[in-house]
Amino acid sequence: MAATAQEIAAAIAAGQRRAVDVLDEHLAAIGARDGELHAFNLVTTEHARADAEAVDRGERPGPLAGVPVALKDNLCTRGIPTTCSSRILEGWRPPYDATVVTRLRDAGAVLVGKTNLDEFAMGSSTENSAFGATRNPHDVTRVPGGSSGGSAAAVAAGFAPVALGSDTGGSIRQPAALCGVVGVKPTYGAVSRYGLIAFASSLDQIGPFTTTVADAALVLEVIAGHDPMDSTSIDGPAPSLLEVLDHGVDGLRVGVVRELLGEGIAPDVRARTEAAAEALAAAGAKVDEASVPAAIYGLSAYYLIAPSEASSNLARYDGVRYGLRVDAANTAEMNTATRTAGFGPEVKRRIMLGTYALSSGYYDAYYGKAQRVRTLIIRDFQAAYEQFDVLLSPTSPTTAFELGAKTADPLSMYMNDVCTIPSNLSGDPAMSVPYGAGADGLPVGVQVMAPALGEPVMFRVAAALERSLA
């Protein structure tokens, strides 16, 4: 396995390695295999080299000095194309950096490129990219999951020890599970969304992909914390996570969520989840069955709330100010022609769903009702967290599926997110930890969920699971 972010940062800080050599090693890996995998939309070789050289001159000290990092291509990077894997933004160069990008740069990270995603983060396989699908490094006939499939594949393939993704309904955790890496969706508001191109604003959250739990903790400590540019940012410092990783789970109450272990979960995935629960019990945790009854309605509520917000968030791609413009006789026709040509079918489907759900006369029955379900889910989680410190479930119902297997049936694709969506709706943190392989030999991820701002206890449990496999 390639070096971790901690190992790279330590070696560079100690003068044992040069950042440019580390970069070259990763660029070589990308060059050797990304033609096949297509994890990247863009590799920013020149920028990265300049940044690495500055690290080697001692100009960019920090906890991630010299560590290569890949960014999902929906995070704004100043002067560097940011596409959301959509034709409608092709060629657009943001005039500003996302807050997470600034924080990574300030921590000394070397940004190696922009990774592929389902268009505007809408999808669970990265097949909805306008620039072609990403493939799973463990089996190139399989999908890497999505929507942050490029970031998950980049870390799994050793192209970068760290990548950032965004998670609206599971878009970090599900690809992390399918690619066998760690993926974290922090508490809503823990990481600034400023510069993350919005899909569904009340659900979107940025988080890291890494190969180890400790690396995820390191990155989250860098990117989390209050940002005055995001009104929904939590007012407080980033949590201290690295220092709690070895605190163990003795006495922690772990609940295995009954509703997320039933129908639709593949037997091998269920078996790995149960194995994880047993490992935690063996490490001293009190493991029991938990219930979050409203969780089963999460998927339905999500597919009204997320498209509703998306229909509004994506209105600005109208051909007037930036990105694609398809000329027509007048402004209204230009808007229509641009959006018809610029958006792919899944994005159009969700814009239509959301527009309908918000329409006068339907609002209460759809968007309003979905918000009430959301309230129920929040309440059920709160009740569960009175009895448990963390909750456990599979991350994804299955291991990685074959390319094309679910593209014809959007509903079966949506089912991929059944275990991950509830934490987006509640705003609570959740992460996926690799926990062995399924019957097909492909990675399985286990999801650890915690109450809002419960990242420390969530990371303790994740670290314990990681240790139990060692």
Next chain:
Amino acid sequence: MSEGMRNGWELVVGLEVHCELATQTKIFCGCRNVFGAPPNTNICPVCLGLPGSLPVLNEEAVHLAMRLGMALGCSVEPSIFHRKNYFYPDMPKDYQVSQYDQPINVDGSIELADGSVVGIERAHLEEDTGKSTHVGGGGRINEAERSLVDYNRAGVPLVEIVSRPDITSAEQAKAYVNELRAILLATGASDAKMEEGSMRVDANVSVRRRGEPLGTRCEIKNLNSVRSLVRAIEYEAERQIDVLQAGERIVQETRHWDEAGGRTRPGRSKEEAEDYRYFPEPDLVPVEPDDAWRQRVRDELPLLPAARRARLATAVPATAGVALVVERGLDDLVLDAIAAGGDPGRLLTHAEHNVLEAGALTAESFAALSRMEVDGALTATQAKTVLAELVLTGGDPAAIAATHGFEALDESYLATTLDAIIAENPEAFEKLKAGDGKVIGFFTGQVMKATQGKADGKRVAALLQEKAKS
């Protein structure tokens, strides 16, 4: 009731007034809020609605909105923002962030100068749009050869003040707008310039037969002055009465005022079918001003025009000039002059007719002038001349009067002069005796001529009346 209203018909008007708040910066970003800058020079990723940007609410905008709300007697409520979704090129996000069913200010009223009261339904916060210029094709968006957009105004904070349909004449609508403008200026909430667009008025107009329920209304837009407002309401009322008297029905629609043609014209009916798909803005948090903040705003409230009118009215013998004197901001001067021993009646009359602005006039000299007049040391005409000089250069009224050679005429000299003139004009004097008051002016003129303007016109009139009766 407008003079022009036909028998048996009543006019019902409600006004929606948009005011730009006089903040330093825009409502959701740090761009400057100024009028008249070169196009697209006060813009940033946030007010341009660039992908990934997020709004952060300007505290000063909330503060000014609260101050205005309190000045309008509104209840200041916890509030939230919604998105109003529709496509228009000068709206960068293709939605407007506005307040919908939970506005910041509700349930107030404005007392007009004539003592009538107009209810205020709400005064809510929202963002302004950019400004479009359509070139060619008659200046309309969908026929234009090209359209230019200036986004400097996009994101300027607005308060929309919605009156109840309590206005019953065009003149009352005018008085309402003038009073609201005075309140906006007094509170410093807005510079309220209709000609620069920082105050914009739309009128909802309907008519009904006396005693019947409210009729169908039309919303009149494009009113660029108070004069246009009055003309448009009068035209629209007549138009609606014509339609109804012809046995037809009023169609609820937006109509545009055509200043040159002196008429309202229907807007595009398509606009009426617009469904704005309002939903709560997920990028902003609720506005919940605490008691300390509310108290701070309350403490800052200046004395408002209605209270100033009431204050002045109790100090002077007549009410006729009170409103005008307050509108000119001369009420403090008059009150101070009264306190300095001036004559309330003379001071009010001068402030109403002979002083446009205070200039160098002090309360002490104003008071002294009024006393000289009452004591008979100056005639009204002489006082006016002295007053004009006091406003221009200041100084001592007695000294100014002396330099002009002003001295009140001896009563017996005046009587002798008058007797001589009566003797020369016996027919005119007979007319006066017969009760024809018009000849008083003639006699006064003759006396003035004989005394080089030093006579007091009022005293002449009084003497004449005495002589006519005897």
